[in-house]
Amino acid sequence: MSDSETKIEIKHLYKIFGDDPETMLQRVRDGVSKDELNEQHNHVLGLSDINLKMPAKGIQVVMGLSGSGKSTLIRHINRLIEPTSGEVWIDGQNVLEMDEKTLLEFRRHRASMVFQKFALLPHRTVMENTIYGLEIQGMGEKEAEKRATYWIERVGLAGYEENYPGQLSGGMQQRVGLARALATDADILLMDEAFSALDPLIRTDMQNILLDLQQELHKTIVFITHDLEEALRIGDQIAVLRDGEVVQQGTPQQIVLKPKDDYIADFTKDINRGRVIQLKTIMNTPNDKPGPELSGEMLVEDAAQLVTESPSSQARVTDDAGVVVGVVGINDLIRAMARPDIESRLEEL
Amino acid sequence: MDWLIEFPELGRRDMRDFRKGIDQGFKDFTRTYGEDIELFFDPLLQFLIWLEKLLLATPWPLFIFVVAALAWFASRSLKVVVGTGVSLFLIGFLGMWEDTMSTVSIIVVCTMLCIGLGLPIGILMSRSDRAQAIVTPVLDVMQTIPSFVYLIPVVMLLGIGKVPGLISVVIYAIPPMIRLTNLGIRLVDKEVLEAADAFGASPWQKLVQVQIPLALPNIFAGVNQTIMMSLAMVVIASMIGVTGLGQPVLKAISNQYLAMGLLNGLAIVALAIIFDRISQSYGKRLQTYRGGQGE
Known part of the structure; x- marks a missing residue:
């Protein structure tokens, strides 16, 4: 893949959880393993030397089981988690070096997020939730509601504008989450296990909605999942994460046809090829x-x-x-x- | 082995000097700053007097109507409205209207002060663990120290009257407001806060759009508790010159007037129930959104 197509580039990203991550970082670079770090030094290695290039206007899936560090990884892209060391380059800017103000602007206009457990504001209606990001941007109420109305309709929730999240099913709540994220017009969409909490049928439904929207929107989507079927279905690129390290990176076909090691081969063997x-x-x-x-x-x-x-x-x-x-x-x-x-x-x- | 039986206490003379020292020190403080402090609280006194006069000048049917309307607005329950109207009418019918008005005015001012001071303090506590570590023991002292004890310095400083009474009521009634504001904000769902962060909310935007609205049910429980506690304090505050339903109760105790004590006591209870139902049902209505069909 050539550089011109890369939207997000992660370089040498490390995250160590514990009291003294700086010291431990050196140890990890010297080759101390995750287990050793945990047992002897009481620190948790969240991410270890992650290097990833994510394609512009494509869907990059990051796949891994729980504890693999995938949710930690996605939170570094909009810096909800501070790294121990490393760089995240987006449009020629290192997110991890932005000052407070630039970072807020970046989150407001350039990267929006969808969460596993929806994370809607329970005291606000569907409409008020959808305009939330626009409100933070400082957009006028009329304009914001106009835009929100469009996105609520696009995700198939027209008629539910005045309902509260608590009155909606999980699938509908996540549609609100999606509408809220799309409304800000950010060209990066971060999806943290966005469909994992949904029933299988509704999940397929949501995947279709996402793929349909992507056909016309061409956003750069980073999609976290633990479900290989889902990863293969929607990913243009897949990175497989294990114990905080990238095990393999490639297109769905490459992952299935040329699994890099037994771990991935094991994963892929039950897949409908x-x-x-x-x-x-x-x-x-x-x-x-x-x-x-x-x-x-x-x-x-x-x-x-x-x-x-x-x-x-x-x-x-x-x-x-x-x-x-x-x-x-x-x-x-x-x-x-x-x-x-x-x-x-x-x-x- | 005498030293085991006899407690090694401070000598009598030392003790007297010690107490005198403190008393003298506070007296000097009072002499130097008492007037300034009184001046500082003067606007509060003026407001209190103005409110009391306003309530007394209001025709009684209008007052009952306004309170009943408030009850309706807050609770949408006919039972509460009728109960409010009837008990207020009975209070007036049994000759306690004026005292009730002064009690209501002091409760209103006290509640406003408690919210005005307690909300920011509670917010500060919720944002900083250090602030919480400092404020919590202070609140513990405020809630457990016998209220008579802090009446003494308040009276020394400001004399007898409405303002010292008001201050002692506020000291007694403000802790639940602070505690529940702090608790409510700390209990806000971390995932919702993370979403606010992800959309680029500034700390102020997070506070106003997410934390306070989601903490409102708890904050309202705090307001409710504050009102109840200030009503309970009214009788004690009447000892230092707060007019209202407390004074007849005090008179009844010293003269053994059973009926008088009972009636005024019941009037306080009636006020408490009215305030409680109104504030509680309003707090509940604030969170109707939680009563959805669930997941």
Whole structure:
């Protein structure tokens, strides 16, 4: 990825929780492990040497289990948590070096946030919650309400403007959270396990809303989740975090097809690969056999039906310009969808 | 082994000198600054007198109507409104109208003072653990020291009258206001505060838009407690010249007038219940938003 596409760049970010993080920082740099630090020095290593480049106008997912440091990481981007050491560069500015005033302006206009437990103001109506960020910006009430009305409608809450959060379901509350974040017009959207507290069906619903909005808004979204399915579904880029370190970074396909270690392989083995892998990844060199022409970005799962119906049991894969660049047969599709452990078991037979 | 039985106490003469020293010191302080302090409190006295006169000049049906309207506005309950009207009428019918008006005026001024002073102190306490560590023991002393004890320096300083009475009532009644403001702000959901931070709220914006509104139910409980405690203090304050329902009670104690004591005592109870119902139901109505359908 070239530098021009990078919106947020995190460099050598460390966070150590405890009484004397400075001293411990040196120890960590000298190679003391997280467990050692915890047991012998009573300090918790939250983040260790994080280096990440997040693409502009894309969805960067940070995935990890609880305790992996993902929530700590996202809070460094708008500096809700002070780092022990490191830099966070956004549009040529280091957030971690901003003075009080610049930081407030940055939070007001350039990065808004959606929270796992919604964090709405319980004493304010949906409308009053949605204009909250605008109120802090100092926008006039009329203009703010006009804008809020638009976003409330966009997230599908029209008619609920005068309700209090306590009267709404979780999914609806998070829509308010999303509307509140979008209303400020910030081009960075930080989402901290935003959909994790929701039922599976509602979660898929919210993911769709987010993806639909993103198609037209092109914001830089940092999305934290512990759910790999969710990460693969919405991420343009995924960074996997474990014990405060980035284990692997890449596109959903790279994570699934080339897991860097057993930890990630373990994660990905139960995934429905047909929904992640694109045709261009598994295609072979073109041949003369006929078949339907499919885009290289089509997912294996979507192609399966079409290829099955094709008399030659194969499809021709085209690039963005519509030129045929390869072919996939039905066997390629099946192999791509198979679970890796089944593949290895077949080899053993 | 005498020293085990006899407590090693200060000699009688030393003790007398010690007490005299303190008394003299305070007397000197009073002589030097008493007048200035009295002058400082003069606007308060003028306001108190003005309010009392206003209440007494108000036609009684109008007063009952205004209080009943307040009760309706706060509680939206006909029961409270009727109870308020009837008890106020009975108080007047039994000849206690004037005393009741002066008691009401001192309670109103006292409550205003307690809110005006207690709210900022409570906010300060909630923002700084050090402030909390300093103020808490002071409040403990204010709440436990027998009220007669601080009547003495107040009277030495300001003499007998409305202002010293008012001050002693405030000392007695302000602690719950401060404590509950502090508690209410400290109990505000950390996640909501984090959201406010994430949207770039300044400390002042956080206080005004998030912390105080969310602490309001607790703050209102504090106001309610303050009113109740100042009513309880009215009788004691009448010993140093506060007019109102306390004075007949005091007279009744020294002369063993049972009926007089009972009636005036019951009038205080009636006032307490009226104030309590009004302030409490208003506090409850402030948090109707909490009564949603839940998660």
